[in-house]
Amino acid sequence: MKETAIDRPHKKRNYKPAIIIITILVNGLVVILSGLPGYENFTAFDVTILPMMNAIFNSFTFLFLVAALAAILKRNVTVHRRFIYAAFVTTTLFLVTYVTYHFLSPSTPYGGTGFMAGLYYFILITHIVLAAVIVPLALTAVARAWNLENERHRKIARWTMPIWLYVSLTGVVVYLMISPYY
Numbered sequence: 001m002k003e004t005a006i007d008r009p010h011k012k013r014n015y016k017p018a019i020i021i022i023t024i025l026v027n028g029l030v031v032i033l034s035g036l037p038g039y040e041n042f043t044a045f046d047v048t049i050l051p052m053m054n055a056i057f058n059s060f061t062f063l064f065l066v067a068a069l070a071a072i073l074k075r076n077v078t079v080h081r082r083f084i085y086a087a088f089v090t091t092t093l094f095l096v097t098y099v100t101y102h103f104l105s106p107s108t109p110y111g112g113t114g115f116m117a118g119l120y121y122f123i124l125i126t127h128i129v130l131a132a133v134i135v136p137l138a139l140t141a142v143a144r145a146w147n148l149e150n151e152r153h154r155k156i157a158r159w160t161m162p163i164w165l166y167v168s169l170t171g172v173v174v175y176l177m178i179s180p181y182y
Helices: 016-035 047-073 077-104 114-146 150-181
Strands: none
Touching: 016 077, 016 114, 047 077, 047 150, 077 114, 077 150, 114 150
């Protein structure tokens, strides 16, 4: 009788050190870049295109996450996994363009006032805080899935999915609100 992958015991890996290192690197890089003035003499290409690319990548992340959620609700694990990986890819591309933009240009202040300014800063602050939180949550969720810890994966995914959806959607909203001021 031929042994299958299901029959063999699964060796669990300890992803915790990698999750901690990646979380510190990603969040640390964003914090450091937020304090830098921006490299204003860069002329190789027009960096003002990068915020729009950020919004596009966030839009795709949101759509991929919705599709992943729909797939898992239908118990289609393979499709769910593919859409989660796609969301990781677009989130990574977002991160690259975000870091590049904030390294190469000065920060853009929001120009609105009154209620809209309050709304913008509420969305921005919750977006930033939850974006920092989503890094270890998403990495832990995928690590638990890789280790076939399905119940533990479900537990963390119930928190991770809505937060990641919020972060990706509010990333687009922040862009739409600040884009007139670029």
